[in-house]
Amino acid sequence: MLEARIVGADERVARKLDIRCGERTIYIRRLLRTDGQPSLYHREYMVYDPLRPIVEAELEVTALQRLFNGTGETILKRGDIHLEATILNEEEARILQASQPMAAFCFEHLFYDFNDQPISWGWFIGRADCLRLSTQVGLLMDQKEHP
Amino acid sequence: MKSNKSDQDLVYLLADLEEETVLEIVRERIQTGDNLMQILEDCNEGMQIVGKRYEQGEYYIAGLIMSGEIFREVVEMVQPLLVRNSGKQSSGCILVGTVSGDIHDIGKNMLGMLLTCYGFTVIDLGVDVPPAEFAAKAVESKPDIVGLSGLITASFEMMRETVLGLRQEAEKHKLTFPILIGGGMIDDQVCQYVGADYWLKDAMAGVRLCQSLLAERHR
Numbered sequence: 001m002l003e004a005r006i007v008g009a010d011e012r013v014a015r016k017l018d019i020r021c022g023e024r025t026i027y028i029r030r031l032l033r034t035d036g037q038p039s040l041y042h043r044e045y046m047v048y049d050p051l052r053p054i055v056e057a058e059l060e061v062t063a064l065q066r067l068f069n070g071t072g073e074t075i076l077k078r079g080d081i082h083l084e085a086t087i088l089n090e091e092e093a094r095i096l097q098a099s100q101p102m103a104a105f106c107f108e109h110l111f112y113d114f115n116d117q118p119i120s121w122g123w124f125i126g127r128a129d130c131l132r133l134s135t136q137v138g139l140l141m142d143q144k145e146h147p
Numbered sequence: 148m149k150s151n152k153s154d155q156d157l158v159y160l161l162a163d164l165e166e167e168t169v170l171e172i173v174r175e176r177i178q179t180g181d182n183l184m185q186i187l188e189d190c191n192e193g194m195q196i197v198g199k200r201y202e203q204g205e206y207y208i209a210g211l212i213m214s215g216e217i218f219r220e221v222v223e224m225v226q227p228l229l230v231r232n233s234g235k236q237s238s239g240c241i242l243v244g245t246v247s248g249d250i251h252d253i254g255k256n257m258l259g260m261l262l263t264c265y266g267f268t269v270i271d272l273g274v275d276v277p278p279a280e281f282a283a284k285a286v287e288s289k290p291d292i293v294g295l296s297g298l299i300t301a302s303f304e305m306m307r308e309t310v311l312g313l314r315q316e317a318e319k320h321k322l323t324f325p326i327l328i329g330g331g332m333i334d335d336q337v338c339q340y341v342g343a344d345y346w347l348k349d350a351m352a353g354v355r356l357c358q359s360l361l362a363e364r365h366r
Binding site: 001002003004005006026031033036046048049050051052053054055056059095 | 164166205206207208209210212213215216250251253298299301
């Protein structure tokens with residue numbers, strides 16, 4: 001965790017989270033490592049509510065793997081995820097220990113609670129040379145578990 | 148002159164995460180000439196209650212972040228006044244930094260701010276500091292205490308290397324200073340592995356430890 005602060009929502013954050021401008025949000029920045037090397041830089045805004053485990057739910061679901069397979073206990077009902085190609089900016093390159101210019105992936109996520117209210121908005125930036133997305137199609141290999 | 152009720156108000160308002168009211172009360176207490184250290188102590192007591200509420204499941208991480216934010220704002224209000232009031236007499240010199248490979252600085256910065264409030268001179272080397280830089284700066288500035296920060300488990304190895312480098316240089320230049328380590332994952336076992344003298348998990352405990360080590364040194 002690089003940073004965890006309470007910040008007032010600017011126009012963009014307020015629009016994404018469907019709250020008023022200036023309303024409190026939790027802003028976090030963190031760096032995820034793979035084999036000790038920086039691999040993903042994550043920034044996220046969450047609605048502020050000290051009596052709900054919003055940060056806990058977010059940290060669980062945004063472990064990236066869980067972002068896709070949807071496992072884990074959560075107070076989140078659903079989410080929208082977008083993947084797009086991008087170029088690292090100066091700050092991102094410094095944090096990810098990459099040279100510039102470098103291609104990268106950006107995963108933007110917007111999660112909703114069970115009242116269908118946006119609860120968090122954020123994005124992961126990952127170096128294109130360090131990130132490989134894999135999936136399986138068709139029948140799963142572990143057939144014994146799925147007779 | 149402040150009343151005890153006002154102390155308790157501040158403690159529980161911080162514990163209830165009432166940011167604006169806390170800052171308003173601190174402003175009032177500063178204006179009425181209240182003891183600045185007492186203001187920090189009251190806020191620290193409020194922080195302890197927040198920690199208990201978190202352990203009991205009443206608060207979540209969001210509450211911890213908010214309490215840290217309020218405490219930081221209070222320290223920022225109080226710190227310049229304390230520095231101004233304390234004149235030029237320093238309680239001691241503390242060299243701090245986050246070890247190489249780690250760029251976390253939340254805890255280190257909080258400790259640095261609080262140490263300054265309590266009259267210490269703080270030399271902050273920043274984050275991702277190589278062992279050789281720590282050792283060179285220790286020789287140059289001759290600190291009373293050195294504090295290494297690291298949040299990730301991968302930092303432990305680098306802490307060990309840094310402690311070794313500091314000890315070698317200290318011996319070579321006939322310097323003596325205790326070495327503290329701090330971070331969320333630090334415990335007694337890590338402290339032993341790393342070869343440090345003391346370990347701490349929260350900033351206020353760090354201030355108390357530095358005060359007691361310096362008092363011992365000057366005895």
